[in-house]
Amino acid sequence: MSGKGGGRGWYYKEKYGGGGKGGKGKGGKGKGKGGDNSGYGPSSRTEHGFSDHSSPRNPGVISGTSQDLRQMLMQIDGRGYKAYKDIEGRWSFxxxxxxxxxxxxxxFASPSNCRVQVPQSAxxxxxxxxxxxxxxxxxCxxxxxxxxxxxxxxxxxxxxxxxxxxxxxxxxMTIDVPGQHVLERTSVIVDExxxxxxxxxxxxxxxxxxLGGWAANILVDQLPGFVHQALSYEQLDGAAIASHLAVVEDAEWLRAEIGRHxxxxxxxxGSVLPRQSGASDTPMDAASAIPFASPPSLAKEFTLPNRGHVRGMGLPAGVSIIVGGGFHGKSTMxxxxxxxxxxxxPGDGRELVVADPTAVKIRAEDGRSVxxxxxxxxxxxxxxxxDTRHFSTPDASGSTSQATNIQEALEMGCSTLVIDEDTAATNFMIRDARMQALVAKDKEPITPFISKVRSLYLNHKVSSILxxxxxxxxxxxxxxxxxxESFSPRDVTAEARAIAQRFQTAEGAALMAAASAAPFGSVAARAPLALTATPELGKVATRSKALISFGDLEIDLSAVEQLAEKSQTxxxxxxxAFLKSRMVNGTKTLSQLVEQLEAMWDAGGMDVLAPTMHYGHYARPRKFELAAALNRVRSLRISPK
Known part of the structure; x- marks a missing residue:
């Protein structure tokens, strides 16, 4: 600090006289309790303050008590807004x-970042x-x-x-409010x-x-009550906590267990699958919804750690098809x-609806970059x-985008594909016998998914639910x-096979046999050479759950349907921004980059992205959605590996 010493806010103390007692008290010119709070503010590279710098202050230094904070806020009352910088630090309540x-x-800037730490003794x-x-x-x-x-x-x-x-x-005052999902977050962190x-x-x-008096009312008068009511176990509903933990623990156990079966x-x-509306993820009213009931032939039973016995429909690995008339619940399931x-x-209705954790929803996505x-x-x-072995385009068609989405999911280790024909490219999904008769195979560049779905499972053990x-x-x-049928499932596998046999032609049988016998093909690894954004130091901003601004580029994630919350985005x-500045250099494949970042999260949490800021608005995404965003950066340059 060039000999100025004192706290991070020394400039503002000099200018506005903050810090109390002529600038010589708490945090004033380094002679009070402020200690060394030197460091950096949020970087201009992201609206969230992404920074390459280490912690801006000595975490052990205490700026003062709650009453000292009140006094400082009253002293800077009416002064220029930047005088609020004086209150950065640790305050003992x-x-x-x-x-x-x-x-x-x-x-008008993004709100101030605050934390409270309650010792476990309290x-x-x-x-x-x-x-x-x-x-x-x-x-949490x-x-x-x-x-x-x-x-x-x-x-x-x-x-x-x-x-x-x-x-x-x-x-x-705001905290990152979760939706219906229980995700790893940074809003509350609990340790021993x-x-x-x-x-x-x-x-x-x-x-x-x-407005110092108003700020003091928020931070000194109201906050202690919030902390006491929300973060002290003695003030909480112990039964509600136990239920919350039990439901989540059972679902996590069940998700791992289905793979072993x-x-x-x-x-x-008994699950309630329909949602209240297209704009709401909350469950439909129980009086209106039809509880799920498994067909006997697909019923599986498990004994959960907390709930005990549970029965439901299990979809086996392989190729599963969901059929039915319009508006009967196919897409809802x-x-x-x-x-x-x-x-x-608890109460979501889908507490015990679980899937392979590597399942990826696939759809057509006209116009995406590849x-x-x-x-x-x-x-x-x-x-x-x-060249389709190293295919690149700024404007993919429905079929090439769906093929790309599948290959990118497989590259990241997906073992279950989930596809709804309503959002798929028709010419990618199927070519019937009449169309094959009119358009010769050597004139049609697309091998439809129906011709690959069996070999995908046989060669790569990748299942499909369609x-x-x-x-x-x-x-x-x-x-x-x-x-x-009216939101009730029925196992019609035998009927479907009988129908397939009845309408089978010799030509069709030969085509299906050849398709099943042919190998699926390759899944190539790729190494990002560069991840650029212009201007070079432009902001990375989250506009919505489905839209990121990356410099002057926009990353559209509206087709990445398993992004659950904006906090993941x-x-x-x-x-x-982290990958661009620190990791992308052509030496690691895309999957290695993402797995390395995930390992960093496992070891140090998502704070590794912005260690000086301690953000509470992150929710952890899966590696598939993170890779999907990386793949949709239009300036991405790739080398095959």
């Missing part, structure tokens, strides 16, 4: 520590709630929801916007020493002047299965001799056929 990692420098979380990784994860999820509910109940999550630009504004909750506060302003999906009897890669909260993907198992003999409503030809390649966005 009765029973917990408040840490202000980053105070926003403008009332939180008193029972050891049983932290006895395994999955129970700890579920506990429960505490996040509780903290959000407590804040919401007082209206403290509501922003004030009064009197235009010069009026009072801000004041809201502390319970840490991370939240943001829009520090209040009048125009661009500090040769299944790729399981839907428990498929959507429940595809999101069964995640755990769900970088160096081997789509030759499906596409060959393109006009003008375009919703098919318009082509009975798939009966020839299916191991299991389930018909949905935030993590992906900052992961792209």
């Amino acid at each position: 009765p029973g917990f520590m408040l840490i202000i990692d980053h105070a926003q420098s403008d009332p 939180a008193k979380m029972p050891p049983a709630t932290m006895s395994s990784k999955i129970r700890r994860l579920a506990l 999820d429960f505490l996040t929801r509780k903290f959000a509910a407590v804040v919401r109940a007082t209206g403290a999550d509501q922003r004030t916007e009064g009197g235009g630009w010069s009026g009072a504004k801000g004041g809201e 020493s502390n319970v840490e909750a991370r939240f943001t506060v829009a520090l209040p302003a009048q125009g661009r002047s500090v 040769g299944l790729v999906a399981f839907v428990a009897d 498929l959507q429940a299965i595809e999101i069964g890669v995640y755990n769900h909260i 970088a160096g993907v081997d789509i030759s198992p499906f596409i060959s003999n393109l006009p003008f001799s375009k 919703v098919i409503g318009g082509s009975g030809d798939y009966f020839d390649v299916a191991d299991t056929v389930v018909m949905m 935030r993590c992906i966005a900052d992961s792209l």
Whole structure:
């Protein structure tokens, strides 16, 4: 700090006189309790403050007590907004520590990042709630929801916007509110020493002047009550916590167990699969929904660690087809299965709907960019001799995009494909005998999926679960056929095989036999050479769950249907910046890059993406969705390996 010493806010203390007692008190010019808080603010490279720098302050230094914080806020009241920088640091409250990692420098900037750390001696979380990784994860999820509910109940999550630009504004406190899924998050972190909750506060302003009294009311008066109600086990509903952890633990156990029994999906009897609406992920009212009931021939039974006996429909590995009339629940069941890669909260209706954790939903995606993907198992003999073993295009068709999506999923280790014909390319899925008679094979570059689905399983042990409503030809390649009738499933495998036999022609039988016998083809690894964004230091911003701005590029993830929450997209966005600056150099394959980043998360959590900021708004994505975003960066350059 060039001899200035003191805290990170020394410049603002010099300019505004903050810090109390003529600048010589807490944090003033290095002579008080502020210690060495030197460091860096958020980087301009991302709206989330992605930074390459280490921690900006000595984590052991305490800036003062809660009353010292109140005094400082009152001293800077009415001064320029940047005087809020003075309050960055650690503040000791009765029973917990408040840490202000980053105070926003403008009332219109992203809210300030704060944390509270409650020692276990005060939180008193029972050891049983932290006895395994999955129970700890579920506990963090429960505490996040509780903290959000407590804040919401007082209206403290509501922003004030009064009197235009010069009026009072801000004041809201927010924590990352989860949806129906139980994911690994950074909003609450629990270990043997502390319970840490991370939240943001829009520090209040009048125009661009500090409203210190209002800020003190939020941080000093209201916050202790929130912490006490949400993060102290003695104030919580122990039975609700136990239920939350049990439901998540059972689902996690069941997901692992179905693989050992040769299944790729399981839907428990009594599950409520329909959602309230297309805009809501909450379950349909139980009085209106039809509870799921397994066909006897597909019924499987398990004994869960907490719930005990459960019965439901098990889909075996291989090729499973879901058929039925329109509006009878085919896609509803498929959507429940595809999101069964995640755990769900009690009351969701899909608590015991689980799928192979590597299952990937595949669809056509007209217009997506493709970088160096081997789509030759499906596409060959393109006009003008375009190479499909290292296929690149800025504007993929429906068929080439679906072939690409499959190959990219296989490259990342997917072992179950999930496909709904409603979102698939028709010419990629099927070519009937009449079309084959008219368009000769040497004039058609597409080998349809129906001709590869068997060899995909036989050669690579990759199963497929498909919703098919318009082509009975798939009966020839299916191991299991389930018909949905008024949202009730029926095993019609024997009937479908009989129909396939009845309508089979000699030519069709020969085609199917040849397709099953032919090897699937290759799945090539690729090494990213460069991941560029212009301008070079442009922001990485999460616009929505399905849209990331990467410099002046946009990454459209609307076809990546297993992204469950925007918090996962935030993590992906900052992961792209991290990969670009530190890891992408042509020496590692794409799958190696993603697996290395996942190993870093396993060891140090998602904080590795922005170690100075301690963000609470990340939820961990799967490697498949992270790779999907990387593959959709239009400036991606790839080398085959």
